[in-house]
Amino acid sequence: MDITSDTQALTSFFRPRNIALVGASDKSTWSAMIHSRFARFGHEGQLFAVNRGGNPAHGLPGFTSCTEIPEPIDAAYIYVPAAAVISALEDAARAGIRNAVILTSGFAEAGGEGVHMQAEVAKRAAELGIRFMGPNSMGFANIGHHSAMTSINTRLPVRIGRLALISQSGAIANELGKFAHAQGIGLAFTAATGNEAGITVTDILDYLVDDDQVGAIALYVESLKKPDRFVSAAARARAAKKPIVILKLGRSEMSGAIGLAHTGSLVGDDGVFNALCDRHGISRVSSIEELIITADFLGKVGPIDPPRIGFTSISGGACAIYADLADIHGVEVAPYTAGTQSKLREVLPPFAATLNPLDVTGVVLQEPQTWSKVIPILQDDPNMGLIVASTVLPNTETEVQILGEGVRAIAAGFKTAGKPPVIASLILQDASEVQLAFRKSAGVDVTLPDLDFGVRALAHLQRWARCLARPLVEAAAPANLGIRPVGERETLAYLAARGVPVIPSSLVTVAAAAQRVVAALDTPAVLKIASPDIAHKTEAGGVRLNIAAHEAHETFESIVAAARVHAPTARIDGVLVSPMRKAATELIVGVVRDREWGLALTVGIGGILTEVFKDSATRLLPLDPAAVRDMLLALRGAKLLLGYRGQPAADLDALAAAIAAIAEAAAALGPSLSVLEVNPLRVDGSQVEALDGLTIYQAGSGGSGEEA
């Protein structure tokens, strides 16, 4: 068993009391800085210096070995030179220590020999039964539990709260903490995992999901490890309504096989991870500030129901900026109900419009108490799950004098109703101690610091709330059928057997039979080369459209000849004959296996233009028809399904059912499947048909399409 997944062991790891500082020295300003962090973060427990000379350091008693320390020791904090790390671990193990943070750098992050040394450290730690963070890790501060072993900095006073920060990078961990502090946001936990030869961001996430001190988790990740555990932690966080917000960088590589199918270019480098976020309600952000503001806000507000937001401000300018930012970031701006609007008209001046966003007008400057009437009316609106009142939060004593009464009136208005009270300020500035004290005295608990990040946080809140309101599709994966259809013909036959509507076709193996088969159709025909070894038939000259019976013989021969030129070694089964369908809406449906996150289904509309316009949606399996319907309606091209310009509307139920059946059919092909793609899936009103299909299997699992 992985020693990092034992919850009890992790609890002991993250709540050490007595700690050995291995490498502590009064000669090192670095060591002094490290020692100072314990007091800063309010660590409760005894500290001991361990170094070659057994010298005291930073006022702590000194020892040459952990084994000499007279007290029981919970953890070793190791910052000896890289070459001495293994012996430090061995010494710690001899003292019965099972937990360590290895701060020492010069391992994998330095390349070359460092990579090898890091592997040796990990191997030896496992042998010794030591759990560790690092190397090159700045450790953690479990602020909520008064435990720390970290070189992460904090400004003072430390603000204790419910936000947890987990970063791979130490430099970024410092900035995360600094920004949270400047914004007056309190932390429960902070960690920087470094090279992650031991405990990873994922392990800590998994642990903190169950920590009651933690209300929201913010992650900074360059490369995410242990995907299965990540998914299970995310699912538990979703169930517990504890938000996870992630700043994930770097691009995941597509496997070569997936690149062969068109789906690959639609999914893009990050599409499957985005699908994972979508499934589990993880909010993905793009900057440090957005990470902290969003995580803090979601943690304090919780999922709102209904997932709609009413906005109001004293400033018409703020309302206008809000409206435009809401449009940019995809916040749905629904109107207040007619009832709300009529009640508003009773308390606002006649020239005030009762729109969302609601400009309460300058009247509140003269009569701040108008706020106390307006807010309860908005809070009562059944159409809204949250009301945000925007004003200027005072940051100086003078501003408190000028603005305080208005803010207090807003806060008083919020107190009369049940939804979380949110006040948004207009610009991002540090929350001064004056502001924090004022907020406390006025009962202003939840704030957004500005409109730019504030609206982004509201967009994340709305998506998160919608995700949590959706049932999570949790179907058992279908049994692996142990079969392996290859090429268009087998793939379509397999899909048909699994309930996917598929165009009828006949395999013709000799040219002489082609005319008869085409003549039996009511319509002209499509002739396509049938070969398990040719994935891209058009490029091989292997597709001919609109063929009449009398042309069929010659077409058969020309297709086979072209294929032989294009792919001389390909096995050729013959030519597939299908009826020619008239032009209609075409979708591409592809199921691809992501190395880390498993099977994901991508759907796009628009035939060849799908790739040009990158209009597609990707979701992780399992999927049901309702989820597929949501995917389809989320596409820009959804208009084409809803009866665009006089075209018949598509039967969305039939279409969603067909796509869900494709997903399940792909899953039933077992773990060697890389790609199952239907392109096109044709939709013409109620007629849904797969016109072509393709499967690709993982290299080394017994051959695939084009790779042969």
Add this chain to the structure above:
Amino acid sequence: MDITSDTQALTSFFRPRNIALVGASDKSTWSAMIHSRFARFGHEGQLFAVNRGGNPAHGLPGFTSCTEIPEPIDAAYIYVPAAAVISALEDAARAGIRNAVILTSGFAEAGGEGVHMQAEVAKRAAELGIRFMGPNSMGFANIGHHSAMTSINTRLPVRIGRLALISQSGAIANELGKFAHAQGIGLAFTAATGNEAGITVTDILDYLVDDDQVGAIALYVESLKKPDRFVSAAARARAAKKPIVILKLGRSEMSGAIGLAHTGSLVGDDGVFNALCDRHGISRVSSIEELIITADFLGKVGPIDPPRIGFTSISGGACAIYADLADIHGVEVAPYTAGTQSKLREVLPPFAATLNPLDVTGVVLQEPQTWSKVIPILQDDPNMGLIVASTVLPNTETEVQILGEGVRAIAAGFKTAGKPPVIASLILQDASEVQLAFRKSAGVDVTLPDLDFGVRALAHLQRWARCLARPLVEAAAPANLGIRPVGERETLAYLAARGVPVIPSSLVTVAAAAQRVVAALDTPAVLKIASPDIAHKTEAGGVRLNIAAHEAHETFESIVAAARVHAPTARIDGVLVSPMRKAATELIVGVVRDREWGLALTVGIGGILTEVFKDSATRLLPLDPAAVRDMLLALRGAKLLLGYRGQPAADLDALAAAIAAIAEAAAALGPSLSVLEVNPLRVDGSQVEALDGLTIYQAGSGGSGEEA
């Protein structure tokens, strides 16, 4: 002549010395607040109180009328009740005062009677020859010239610099100034124009373009007035390389006529204003912080050449965040040259990659002087017009001790080379006095406060530099031909006469002639109803494709019959017969007249899917073929023109020439033209042909298409 456009008069308006405070009273805290602003902003000049009792106020001598003041008075600052504003203006005029700020509210912003009162004020001021800002205006502070008459607030110490802020909203003006102050950004000018019955944002912009104290101009605008002056100011600012950055809200209305053409939905509500920004290098932003940070940065850095940016940081995390944000915001990230990379390898550790963004690795922690070697190497890169070094700017004395040496080493590195030195910090926090003093002592003049807004500012910088490097297309508008083609047939004939390649067609007026005309073609035909009164022929059943000669007679009759049902009163000229072209790439090209900004051309690719996927570009006229080529290549669908999936590449020169000819043809139809649309413009390799065309004229100018 508009008295607000006289530069000399505006100079006297914006540099008053002696000011009468009309409405000043010791009983009013509001009046006291207003009076305090003069000292805050360092106003140089004498102040006098004017009120009904002639009482002194705020320590100023009191008078009952401006005419009694013994000194010459440059301006009146009016905040009497709304009903007394006109008599205050009359009194001021009698005292020879020609300049006023009217702070009083209760005019158009309060609706009803206020609208009328405001018109009266404007009328009376014009009669009296008084220039004024307001009503409901918080006035201005001309900080660079030590003149102020404003109720806008400022934190102290006032930071004097080169940024000008012009806002319609007073509340937003306060926030703009506060944010600039918190960021340590100095101002030359700030104003809030309010209801703009007199001086507008546009007037002030026009004036400040020529003020040497002003290096950059930031605008907050809800509704922009005087478009012609705005354009001429923008053009002068472009020539002077003085950046204009605008936060413009609210949506401009499309005229009803434009909505008739498909182009309307492509351009969207804001597309023409965006085209104006594109033409003149105006940076359009979406939040207060982005406005201030971008304007300050562009003003300090100036347009860079080449317009590419090299980024470097001590933090791999910062490099990764930068790369992802650059992708999101469209910053081109070009590699350093091979020469630069080889020089970097000599000074960086072997495991450092020499990419852009450049992670200099933790080695600079031990050896900050590495920065002094790295920065000049990057500064020498001929591929880059700007190098941005990212680190943490210290905000406290402790941080100066820890981080100061590294930042000084970066600054020293920048001193050896000619490009503007830029240091970017990682998170947005207030710039403390410690930081500002440190920056001064270290010679760090230009900073970006964080990555989120920083990368957006870099994206604006890059676009602005590219715009300034492009020649501005300045062709005289073609002479108004005084003609008025209506309907498809006349429009296409007109376009053909103006050099646009157009599909050949024949007008058939009797069904009996149709077969002969079709038979004369080499191909099947397209038959379309010819009527000046039917703009949307497909919806009228008036278009039939792929008609053989023997079908032509019947098709003619069925088209005419359908048209008569659809539009019983429409004039029907007959049926147009053209050769049927095979499927190829289709563009839509539309020229629309925006009420404020004039003619703009929109081009989109993708036939009916253009509207679904909203893939279009809009530029103001005049346009030349080179500018059209840029537009085409900026589309996502440009791939379809460049030889997508084995299709022949389009002849871009021929295509751009055709589109430029359409633009010129539209302009030659004179000011009554609302829309000229070619849809589709078909492109098949080197063959470019307008297949259909439509014109719409302004209502009241003599009738148009569908409106009849």
